[in-house]
Amino acid sequence: MAGEAARPGEAGDAIGGVIPRAVHAPASVAEAAEVLRSAAAARQRLAFLGGGTDLGTGAAPAALDAVVRTARLARIVEYAPSDQIVVAEAGVTLAALQAALGRERQRLALDPPWPERATLGGVVAANAYGALRTRYGSVRDLLIGATLVRAEGTVVKSGGKVVKNVAGFDVARLMVGSLGTLAMVAVANFRVHPLPEVVETVVVPGLAPGAVWGLVRALRGARLEPAATAALGAVARLDLGVRFEGFEKGVRDQAARAVEIAAAAGHDPVRGEAAAAFWGRHDARRRAGPVRLRVQAVPAALEAVARAALAPLEALLADAGVVWYPALGTGFVSGAPAAPAELAGAVAGARRALAAAGGTLTVAAAPAELAPAPDPWGPQPPAFALMRALKERFDPERRLAPGRFVGGL
Amino acid sequence: MLAERIAEIVGRDHCITDAAELETYSCDGLTHRRVRPAVVALPATTEEVAAVVLAAREAGVPIVPRGSGTGLSGGALPVEGCVLVGLSRMNRILEVDLENGRARVQPGVTNLSVTAAVAASGWYYAPDPSSQSVCSIGGNVAENSGGAHCLKYGFTVNHVLSARVVLDGGEVVEIGGPSLDPVGYDLLAPLVGSEGMFGIVTEVTLRLLRKPEATRTFLAVFPSTTEAGNAVSGIIGAGILPAAIEMMDALAIQAAKAATGLAWPDEGAILLMDADGPAAEAEDTAARAVEIARAAGATLVRLPADDAERDLMWKGRKCAFAAVGRISPSYLVEDGVIPRSEIARVLAEIAAMAGAAGLRVANVFHAGDGNLHPLVLYDERIPGQLQAAEKLGADILALCVRCGGSITGEHGVGNEKAQAMSLMFSADDLDAMSAVRCAFDPALRFNPGKVFPTPRLCGETPGPYRPHPAELAGQAERW
Numbered sequence: 001m002a003g004e005a006a007r008p009g010e011a012g013d014a015i016g017g018v019i020p021r022a023v024h025a026p027a028s029v030a031e032a033a034e035v036l037r038s039a040a041a042a043r044q045r046l047a048f049l050g051g052g053t054d055l056g057t058g059a060a061p062a063a064l065d066a067v068v069r070t071a072r073l074a075r076i077v078e079y080a081p082s083d084q085i086v087v088a089e090a091g092v093t094l095a096a097l098q099a100a101l102g103r104e105r106q107r108l109a110l111d112p113p114w115p116e117r118a119t120l121g122g123v124v125a126a127n128a129y130g131a132l133r134t135r136y137g138s139v140r141d142l143l144i145g146a147t148l149v150r151a152e153g154t155v156v157k158s159g160g161k162v163v164k165n166v167a168g169f170d171v172a173r174l175m176v177g178s179l180g181t182l183a184m185v186a187v188a189n190f191r192v193h194p195l196p197e198v199v200e201t202v203v204v205p206g207l208a209p210g211a212v213w214g215l216v217r218a219l220r221g222a223r224l225e226p227a228a229t230a231a232l233g234a235v236a237r238l239d240l241g242v243r244f245e246g247f248e249k250g251v252r253d254q255a256a257r258a259v260e261i262a263a264a265a266g267h268d269p270v271r272g273e274a275a276a277a278f279w280g281r282h283d284a285r286r287r288a289g290p291v292r293l294r295v296q297a298v299p300a301a302l303e304a305v306a307r308a309a310l311a312p313l314e315a316l317l318a319d320a321g322v323v324w325y326p327a328l329g330t331g332f333v334s335g336a337p338a339a340p341a342e343l344a345g346a347v348a349g350a351r352r353a354l355a356a357a358g359g360t361l362t363v364a365a366a367p368a369e370l371a372p373a374p375d376p377w378g379p380q381p382p383a384f385a386l387m388r389a390l391k392e393r394f395d396p397e398r399r400l401a402p403g404r405f406v407g408g409l
Numbered sequence: 410m411l412a413e414r415i416a417e418i419v420g421r422d423h424c425i426t427d428a429a430e431l432e433t434y435s436c437d438g439l440t441h442r443r444v445r446p447a448v449v450a451l452p453a454t455t456e457e458v459a460a461v462v463l464a465a466r467e468a469g470v471p472i473v474p475r476g477s478g479t480g481l482s483g484g485a486l487p488v489e490g491c492v493l494v495g496l497s498r499m500n501r502i503l504e505v506d507l508e509n510g511r512a513r514v515q516p517g518v519t520n521l522s523v524t525a526a527v528a529a530s531g532w533y534y535a536p537d538p539s540s541q542s543v544c545s546i547g548g549n550v551a552e553n554s555g556g557a558h559c560l561k562y563g564f565t566v567n568h569v570l571s572a573r574v575v576l577d578g579g580e581v582v583e584i585g586g587p588s589l590d591p592v593g594y595d596l597l598a599p600l601v602g603s604e605g606m607f608g609i610v611t612e613v614t615l616r617l618l619r620k621p622e623a624t625r626t627f628l629a630v631f632p633s634t635t636e637a638g639n640a641v642s643g644i645i646g647a648g649i650l651p652a653a654i655e656m657m658d659a660l661a662i663q664a665a666k667a668a669t670g671l672a673w674p675d676e677g678a679i680l681l682m683d684a685d686g687p688a689a690e691a692e693d694t695a696a697r698a699v700e701i702a703r704a705a706g707a708t709l710v711r712l713p714a715d716d717a718e719r720d721l722m723w724k725g726r727k728c729a730f731a732a733v734g735r736i737s738p739s740y741l742v743e744d745g746v747i748p749r750s751e752i753a754r755v756l757a758e759i760a761a762m763a764g765a766a767g768l769r770v771a772n773v774f775h776a777g778d779g780n781l782h783p784l785v786l787y788d789e790r791i792p793g794q795l796q797a798a799e800k801l802g803a804d805i806l807a808l809c810v811r812c813g814g815s816i817t818g819e820h821g822v823g824n825e826k827a828q829a830m831s832l833m834f835s836a837d838d839l840d841a842m843s844a845v846r847c848a849f850d851p852a853l854r855f856n857p858g859k860v861f862p863t864p865r866l867c868g869e870t871p872g873p874y875r876p877h878p879a880e881l882a883g884q885a886e887r888w
Binding site for chain 1: 506508509510511531552553555559560563564566567576580582583584586587588589590591592593594595596598599601602603619620621622642645646648649650686687688689690691692693694697746747748749750775778779780813814815816817818819820821822826830833834835837838839840841842844845846847848849851860
């Protein structure tokens with residue numbers, strides 16, 4: 001086999017507690033393809049592993065013969081600052097990519113937690129995101145193409161290296177959030193954006209969920225365009241951070257207007273130094289665990305979602321906290337299990353409440369010893385038969401992280 | 410008889426079998442390729458669509474879905490013996506939810522009527538293909554349509570939250586959901602842009618946006634496309650994200666003037682740019698861009714005095730395709746993408762290629778994202794000129810691919826560019842796309858003959874089922 005020989009798996013290579021027999025670390029797409037071809041010939045079950053920041057998502061794989069680590073797929077293949085696109089291998093960490101882009105005063109507008117560890121392949125596979133999603137969208141909105149290695153070891157390309165492109169069906173975007181159960185993302189092509197000249201945050205502390213939505217709605221009504229909005233804290237008492245980015249004049253003007261709007265609503269907004277610490281707190285809460293639940297609902301339902309889904313979960317967690325992105329209707333509840341036996345039931349209850357608001361809940365992290373363990377995905381989605389058909393077409397022998405995805409896919 | 414069965418389903422008035430009437434449906438915006446369908450069904454509900462699909466399936470006949478028929482790549486070109494399913498009667502906006510910024514619509518609703526329904530409340534639907542007053546949302550979903558403003562706001566795929574789809578078995582499936590990140594594979598990603606080959610979309614939930622507080626437009630005139638191209642690079646390089654930045658070359662300017670009576674100067678190139686956002690930001694951004702355009706050699710910069718003048722400027726741009734009809738009996742609309750930094754070089758090469766072919770090419774395009782629309786002018790009365798124009802069009806696409814670009818930025822592959830897919834994708838790449846299609850439509854019922862350069866089969870669905878050793882060992886179970 002090309003590249004380094006496989007080494008035996010160790011506890012640090014485990015996915016969902018399943019330790020693989022072998023670990024591969026291909027150093028090129030060609031080597032990765034060779035690894036997958038050999039594994040196919042031996043009918044081995046595989047999983048792909050980047051920085052391991054989202055391994056808590058999904059069920060434990062049924063079995064793993066080998067893990068393919070992407071750490072040595074660490075090249076930025078092509079970066080064209082004037083075309084604002086970058087093509088990079090799956091093992092490049094977000095921080096390494098941002099450092100390279102930063103030298104040209106650009107960035108990938110994705111800011112999930114653990115950028116030092118999170119790899120591009122992992123970010124795609126887990127559909128990881130941060131507060132910038134408010135303005136720039138998620139992975140699917142920034143990914144313009146990919147090189148994949150299919151289950152049998154075939155290297156395929158989808159999309160391209162230009163932002164605007166509708167040639168062929170979008171196989172690259174299909175990989176977003178698929179947790180490596182359809183193919184290996186070996187190279188990802190992204191659109192990048194200019195770094196802002198100025199950044200300013202306005203923080204409005206101590207809001208009830210209804211007030212958070214009211215304020216976000218008022219900012220929207222005033223046609224302000226924050227780059228990020230996040231509500232942070234305990235469900236009943238959230239601090240709303242509103243970040244503006246861009247050229248000096250526009251940013252200062254918007255921040256001043258946001259302060260006026262918040263003050264007129266009877267709140268006590270702060271700017272400058274007092275607001276600067278907000279994003280550090282946000283990042284810390286995004287990393288918090290060991291229980292971390294990912295929640296989605298229609299944005300206007302925040303008050304009901306907080307009451308019927310977020311608060312009951314928070315009540316069962318110690319050091320509990322919430323990050324909610326109110327403009328998007330997505331967020332996370334995290335903490336340590338304070339009533340471990342009740343958590344799985346509360347997760348199921350929260351799912352029922354969320355369904356009424358068009359929402360869903362997935363487990364982003366939970367300690368293995370939790371019993372009963374919360375269902376990582378919840379009920380099968382309406383299009384499950386199509387998802388199963390897709391899995392059959394991409395991985396007919398069910399060798400890629402078998403069982404990790406929704407409904408045992 | 411299939412036609413009889415379809416007439417029973419949709420009503421005799423909405424089932425077309427008359428040869429002259431069928432001719433209307435024999436092509437879309439790619440008018441020089443025509444195939445008459447066997448029968449046209451115009452269903453009014455999802456249930457009728459499902460019943461028509463089942464009838465076609467029982468008869469073993471292919472189905473070609475069609476929206477408004479404005480597509481420029483032959484995506485709605487019928488195939489021999491097909492049932493063409495026209496969705497123009499499913500043209501209702503079912504629900505508008507401004508609190509959540511969403512609208513649920515039927516596929517026959519026109520793009521612009523979505524915006525019209527919410528404009529009074531200060532909202533709009535962002536993707537804005539030039540044909541937006543007539544093109545349908547269903548067609549937009551099929552082709553992943555863009556428009557002038559997608560550099561900043563994205564394409565259809567970025568604005569669809571969910572879709573109801575009728576599959577070959579007549580099943581009706583909801584894909585996506587009301588909130589972000591629905592559980593499971595992102596089936597919406599390949600569905601949008603699937604060119605009618607996965608099923609028939611009968612309902613779509615769209616994301617709506619707040620209309621920006623301010624839009625600042627300017628028009629800048631340059632001696633040639635080289636200076637205009639440099640201005641675009643300068644503006645983007647300065648960290649500005651224009652809402653739109655459009656370029657027209659001399660021939661396109663001439664055509665637009667003839668059609669609209671606009672008093673634009675006869676120069677080498679015009680840039681039309683929108684900066685939008687909160688007022689202070691739009692103002693500042695536009696001022697910076699104007700400065701860059703002047704430094705790049707703009708001989709004239711015009712700021713519209715009012716909305717009426719702004720609308721007129723945009724009218725000149727949006728009517729440019731049609732306007733070319735004033736200076737040429739016929740023309741082909743191409744749709745290639747190149748890296749933005751290559752604009753000047755590629756335009757020069759296109760001019761040289763056109764010269765060698767003895768044809769004229771007008772260029773009207775989305776400069777910000779390098780999406781070229783070369784309009785290849787020809788006269789069909791001159792024997793061989795259509796063929797020469799088609800050859801030049803294909804050569805231009807090949808040039809785009811050589812530069813690292815794409816054969817289509819927004820019009821789709823359709824029938825027209827199916828052969829050109831081989832320029833961009835290997836057989837293995839196409840296999841992966843085919844695998845997605847086969848998951849949706851293993852019988853290849855929907856819209857055959859599009860996208861793929863050679864016919865593809867889905868093969869056996871994997872099976873018969875053999876238990877995996879892990880299952881036998883009780884470590885796993887079949888899904």
